Every structure is written in C-alpha cells, then in structure tokens.
Amino acid sequence: MQPSKPIIAIVSCHKMIDGQPGQSVYQKYIDAVQHYGGNAILLPNTAAEDDNFDALMTMVDGILLTGSYSNVAPDRYGATHIEEKQDLGRDALSFKLLAYADKNDVPLLAICRGHQEMNVYFEGTLYPDWRDVEGFFEPHLEDSTQPLEVQYQPVHDVLIQPDGRLAAFGDTWHVNSLHKQAINKVGARLFVEAVARDGMIEAISLLEHPFMIGVQWHPELNYAQDHLSKFLFTEFIDHARKKSTKQ
Template sequence: MQNRKPIIAIVACHKMIDGQSGQAVYQKYIDAVHFYGGNPILLPNTAAAEGNFEALVAAVDGILLTGSYSNVAPTRYGAAHIEEKEDLGRDELSFKLLAYADKQGVPLLAICRGLQEMNVYFEGTLYPDWREVEGFYEPHLEDASQPLEVQYQPVHDVIIQAGGRLKAFGDKWHVNSLHKQAINQVGKRLFVEALAPDGLVEGISLLEHPFMIGVQWHPELNYAQDDLSKFLFTEFIHYASQNQAQ
C-alpha cells in the first residue's frame, strides 16, 4: 500500500500498573513518532514468540527501542553482577528486533537502554554503573529528587565524530543524561558517532545499514523543539518511509 504513514514498532516494557503486571510505553515516544509522520504501534513482549514475531515485523517499516527503568541483563554481555532492574521479556524482544533490522535493513532508532541493547547485540559490553569507573566526570545520571522537567534538562555536551551520520547535523550539542549503565567495549561493526567530553560513548551507528543509530540521551523529550532531536526523528521517519516504498 502506498501513500500511508510508515508503521513504527515501539518496544514495550514490563510495568506494574495499579499493582498489576502490564506492558507500557511512555507517551512521549508515541507522540514523537506521530509528530514526525510515523504510525506508532506498540509491541508487547509476547511479540517475540515464534509465529507472532514473523507476522508482526512483516508489517513494520521502522523500529524504535526506547529507554526504560530496567537494565540489560548481565548474562547478555558476559557479566556476573546481580541486576535488580531486569526485564527479560524486553531483552528477548529487543534482541530479536535488532537481529531482524540488521538482516533486513529495517530502519532502527535506539534510545538510552535501546543504545545499550544495540551495543550488546553487536557483541559489545556495558559498564553496569559508570559511576564506578574512574575518569567519567560529567553529570550522566539525573538527580531523582528534582522534578521531571529538571531531570530532563540538557546537562553536558556531546562531541559529534567525523565520518558518521550525525556529522550532517553539526559538531557539538548539549543533551540531557539519565542513565546508570553505559557502553564499555563498543560492539563489532559499530561506529562511534558521539562522545561526552569525559569520553563516555554517547552515540553509535551501523554505517553499512540504511539507518541504525543509537543515542544515550533522550531526544524524545523535546522532540519538537530541540534541533538534534528534530534531526534524529526526521531522518528516522524518512528512512522508514523509504523502506515502506521498497
């Protein structure tokens, strides 16, 4: 079908809602996709099941891996620490979506936890907590005592690297930062798109792919005002539209 909005699959996360187990996506991700011309659909963790997955992804033009309260399971990248904030269903679905996007060339945008999943899928590793690593000094983790509008304010620069996709935007930008896990070893085949001034990896991409980019910050918050957020979502939906037309 031509002239329809590209369908963007947004991975859902396990949430406790009024004391009951549920699957959820923050509205800001849905709104950002809709604002830039995508047609968002939400994928619960049961989408990873055989039979379900193949039928669902056949209808998808782009994939969005969101940030989340949970963290990637240590066993995914060969770590042995205890992770209290796991979501194994989210892990299973996200890694299947990454494999599908990698093989089929489906555009994919990965945000925060999504960037970490993307790095691990390509055999990279993570720091469970960047605060335990000597040398990182930027305020990468939010002050949870502050209201959300303060937590999501830009707090440090990212330095955009030459030779990547983000270079078309510019050389540097000021971003928000709300994360504990961070990239340690960069995954195979991945290009480092952006670094914080202290060297923490803030952006990665698969340059051989039509469009696969991961960012450590949250472009979905001020998606209609922030210039780098505009660039990321505009490019993502553009490539999803191109994928739909094929």
C-alpha cells in the same frame, strides 16, 4: 490520496500497574513518532514468540527501542554481577528486533536502554554502573528530586565525530543524560558517532545499514524543539517511509 504512514514498532516494557503486571510505553515516544509522520504500534514482550514475531514484522517499517528503568541482563554481555532491575521479556524482544533490523535493513532508532541493547547485540559490553568507573565526571544521572521537565534538560556536551551520520551538526551538541549503564567495549561493526567530554560513548551507528543509530540521551523529550532531536526523528521516519514504499 494521502500516502500511508510508515508503521513504527515500539518495544514495550514490563511494569506493575495497580499491583498487576502490564506492558507499557511512555507517551513521549508515541508522540515523537506521530509528530514526524509515523504510525506507532506497541509490541508486547509476547511479540518475541516466533509465530507472533513473523506475522507482526510483515507490517513493520521501522523499529524504536526506548529507554527504560530496567537494565540489560548481565549474561547478555558476559557480566556476572546481580542486576536487580531486569526485564527479560524486553531483552528477548529487543534483541530479536535488532537481529531482524540488521538482516532486513529495517530502520531502527535506539534510545538509552535501546542504545545499550544495540551495542550488546553487536557483541559489545557495558559498564553496569558508570559511577563505579574512574574517570567519568559529567552529570550523566538525573536529579530525581527535581521535576521531570528539569531532569530532562540538557546538562552536558557531546563531541560529534567526523565522517558519521551526525557530523552535519558540527563538533558539539548539548544533550540531556539519565542513565546508569553505559557502553564499555564498542560492538563489532559499529561506528562511534559521539562521546562526552569524559570519554563516555554517547552515540553509535551501523554505517553499512540504511539507518541504525543509538543515542545515550533522550531526544524524545524535546523532539519538536531541539534540532538534533528533529534530525534523528525526521531521518528515522523518512527511512521508514522509504522502506514502506519498497514493500
């Protein structure tokens, strides 16, 4: 008998579809989870409601916080600027999922917006737009005039820090980069796993946790080809599988 696949909860985002409000997750995240042996379920923003949340979490073995075109609400990290691209329902669900994963040792992989949410949950702060900060020079934003397969290609190196979860990959790795917000102050208890050559924080982890990692880049695009992407998803799903067998 085949062992059951670990259930991976993927956070959804609010999106207008044909003029109507909807909840969405890009297929690439689902495909990456399925490829490495997980069973993806999609959590709408209403999953943050207490009765829904408690019931859903009884079946979840791992949590994936995806990237998004929306940004973390300013009041979550003490900022006062006007943020046009918000998704307050996504914020509510993501931060509740982070708290649950932190308390219950549930494996969690956070990508792009998820990486930023993870930092803010641990009382870190963000730059609303890294382009307004002197000193950043790497190509951290995609060229929207190019096809998607070009936009998501690796464009800069990250410097991997010793003694972390990514240290086995050596000193550097080449990653893609598509984002506006970026980590400013690192959250409490978090370890900086990787930085860009200009100093931008590209990966964080909670080392005291079985598996909680955030990355600023998008490993889900080349999940079956890029070795670091393979590592992130393999480790994530393996830890979720271990969590599943203990329940």
